[in-house]
Amino acid sequence: MEEQLRGIAGVLERVPALDGGLTWDGDARSVVVRLVGAVDGASAEVERVKAAVLAVAEGVTVEFESVRYSRVELEQLVDELFQNPDLAGVGGGWDCSANRVLVVVPLGNDDTETLLERVRALDDDRILLRTFTPAHPRWETQATASPDLAVVRQWVERNPEAHARLTETVEHGGDRVVLVVSIPAHEEMVRARSEILPLVRFPELLRFRRWQPSEQETEWTLQWVLGLMRRQEELGLPTHVTSTWPDSESGLIMITLDRVDPAYAAELEARGNGLTVVRPTPENSVSLAVGRAWSHEDRVPAAESPTWVTVEKAQV
Secondary structure, eight states: OHHHHHHHHHHHHTOTTTEEEEEEETTTTEEEEEEESOOSSOOHHHHHHHHHHHHTOTTSEEEEEEESSOHHHHHHHHHHHHTOGGGBTBEEEEETTTTEEEEEEESSSTTHHHHHHHHHHHOOTTEEEEEEOOSSOOOSSOOOSOTTHHHHHHHHHHOGGGOOEEEEEEEGGGTEEEEEEEESSHHHHHHHHHHHGGGOSOGGGEEEEEOOOOHHHHHHHHHHHHHHHHHHHHHTOSSOEEEEEEOTTTOOEEEEESSOOHHHHHHHHHHTTTSEEEOSSOOOOOOOOOGGGOOTTOBOOOOSSTTSOOOBOOOO
């Protein structure tokens, strides 16, 4: 189903004005695709998108739903709201199913009424305002760690395919620690938000962001893997990398091996510092014809592991 999801996401990325987001049920192999506009045949443009989605969704049940707002518009609103210092203290995020931005205000705090008034004053139909009562009282001393860090970290460990990164930032002069969950793939970010929020005590202290490595990080990591491919025969490695490429959506470096080797796959992913993903299905060995494209100015960094090799590229 992963291949079909990527195909559907690729179709929607080409029409951002119509893309209202998608959700899926892995067990039922079904996907709900939300499109801005009529999905009953009245819009020729929407019908073209529907046809393109169905063409890449073989074996998956697809349901189309008409929505008012695009994903891009709502994600932009999320950034505006949660980067607004006047709204510091609210939580929430984009709710794909509701086609709105969920804003959650905790009750029982000194600034509760102020925050409620400020959100209501925006008078924005794209916002769903909700309140909640924290299950535990707030801390009264200076915060040094997110109170929900352990719970969120457990989710991250249970879902390695999400490639989530956790960082903490301090707000309100040091009395609030916000936990930021950064995930490369948009669909995984939506899933993480829907699954994590019900688990935590302080959802207003969570932020969800789509993360991508920098171009330099991607380039250096890719060159390292290519360098390894050129020298794996010389190094006598029992398992070979057969192909590698940067994923178009996440920016992570994808790797295939010539056989199933969990230990080696784990080492490659560990050495990649969160930027490499070893695909579970082996691929037959292929020839590497990349030397002609390498510049003499490129150099792959060395590390302790013998598989993290330093390679001087041939001049062209």
